[in-house]
Amino acid sequence: MVNRLDETIRDMLHHASQVLIVSHIRPDGDAIGSLLGLGLALEKSGKEVQMVLSDSVPANFRHLKGSEKVRTRAEAGFDLSVVLDCSDISRTGEALKTSKEDDYLTPDLNIDHHITNLNFARVNLVETTAVATSEVIARHLRAWDLPLNHAIATALLNGIITDTIGFRTSNVTPGAMRIVADLMEAGADLPYLYNEALLQRSFQAARFWGVGLTSLKRDGPLIWTALSQQDRHSVEYPGRDDADLVNILSSIDDAAIAVVFVEQPNGKVKISWRAQPGLDVAQIALRFGGGGHQAASGAEIAGTLEEVQEKVLKATRELLSGP
Numbered sequence: 001m002v003n004r005l006d007e008t009i010r011d012m013l014h015h016a017s018q019v020l021i022v023s024h025i026r027p028d029g030d031a032i033g034s035l036l037g038l039g040l041a042l043e044k045s046g047k048e049v050q051m052v053l054s055d056s057v058p059a060n061f062r063h064l065k066g067s068e069k070v071r072t073r074a075e076a077g078f079d080l081s082v083v084l085d086c087s088d089i090s091r092t093g094e095a096l097k098t099s100k101e102d103d104y105l106t107p108d109l110n111i112d113h114h115i116t117n118l119n120f121a122r123v124n125l126v127e128t129t130a131v132a133t134s135e136v137i138a139r140h141l142r143a144w145d146l147p148l149n150h151a152i153a154t155a156l157l158n159g160i161i162t163d164t165i166g167f168r169t170s171n172v173t174p175g176a177m178r179i180v181a182d183l184m185e186a187g188a189d190l191p192y193l194y195n196e197a198l199l200q201r202s203f204q205a206a207r208f209w210g211v212g213l214t215s216l217k218r219d220g221p222l223i224w225t226a227l228s229q230q231d232r233h234s235v236e237y238p239g240r241d242d243a244d245l246v247n248i249l250s251s252i253d254d255a256a257i258a259v260v261f262v263e264q265p266n267g268k269v270k271i272s273w274r275a276q277p278g279l280d281v282a283q284i285a286l287r288f289g290g291g292g293h294q295a296a297s298g299a300e301i302a303g304t305l306e307e308v309q310e311k312v313l314k315a316t317r318e319l320l321s322g323p
Contacts, residue, residue: 006143008123012109013144016080018048022107023084025093026241026270027053029061029197033159034084034111034133036066040155041146050074054093058239063196064158065151081107083121085133087114087291111136116282116291131169131176134159138179150187157188162197165247170277170295205243207235212245212260221256221320223249224313226305228263240264242272250274257281257316261309264300269308272298273316284315 013019021039023031031053039051052074057067074095086092089104096105110121113130130136134156141148160180164172184190201209211234212225227242237243242260249258256279262270271288273281273296280294288311290299301308 003143005123005125006140009109009125009140010144012080012123013042013047013146014045016047016078018050018078018080020050020052020074020078020081021084022052022074022082022086022092022095024086024091025054026239027055027057027061029162030132030134030159031085032057032061032064032067032070033155033157033162034137035070036064036155037134037137037152037159038082038084038111038146039069040066040152041141041148044147044149044152045145050078052095054095055240059202060196060200061158064155066155080109081105082109082111083107084111084137085114086110086112087116088118089120114291115293116286116297129171129173131171131173132159132163134163135176135179138183148183148186153183153186153188154193157183157190158193158197161190161193166194166198171293201243202237204235204237205239208232208237208243209245209248211235212242216249218255219313219317221254222259222313222316223252223255223257224259224261224309225249226261226263226309228305229265232263241270246272246274250276256320259312259316261305261312263305268300268302269305270298270300271308271312272296279319281316281319284312284319287315288312 019042021035023035035051039049042049051070053070056072057070107121110124112126113133113136115128117126127136138156211231212227216225242262246258246260256276258274260272264270275281275295282292282294282297285291285297285299288299288301292298
């Protein structure tokens, strides 16, 4: 049964002729999967679509059909704007900025699954029980009268696989797995996508892991490491992320929370938290202007590596020590 919100979104999508779709900076597999999934579905429905990621598509996701269409800047001329997988508008980077500093275009539609979402669009679809924004889109495609084919299913399954770290996160549900089965029936190759997204790594990424693991520190149930710009340059790693090192650290025995600090070129530090069930690191991320999920969150804070580590580790220890 189609509900009123689905009807509203369906009408928005079908009445538009030129659609702008944006997702977040340093895009992960769900940002890319949801962007391509919705974008390709709208293209197949006859729409002109701009798919925009300020930081472009990382090399490890360029095997996805349609990734070559993604641009880094939006062009004028769209009559509907959609933001995917962003808890707040600033996560879109430069894509929706107006001519005024720190001012953003108000998007028409916001589709997300983060519990910290600020409902910043004119219409907001935020399903916090979904494992990925790609799951939200896959679940609603039929209600929005949008098609599902091999390329669309592949993009959406990529988003689900990556955001659940291969179905390992505690929020995986039977409903999500039924959607996975639907996407496989539409032609998505789960083993291939799992291998490409979660197992394959570049030589540079493996060396970056080595740097981070060498400087790994522990304080009881808390583990962390820091990666500087010099570290990144020394191994010629091209990204501004941690190459998914935080997910490796989260598998360490008796580690309740893992944190990775990555120095950015803009005088800021990117922080990624991973927590075992029962701990809510999203509340720490919110304190620092970030967001995410209870078990996986992130933020970007101005300051040096040393300054940011001191503040963040203090707040994380406070969470571990309880009220």
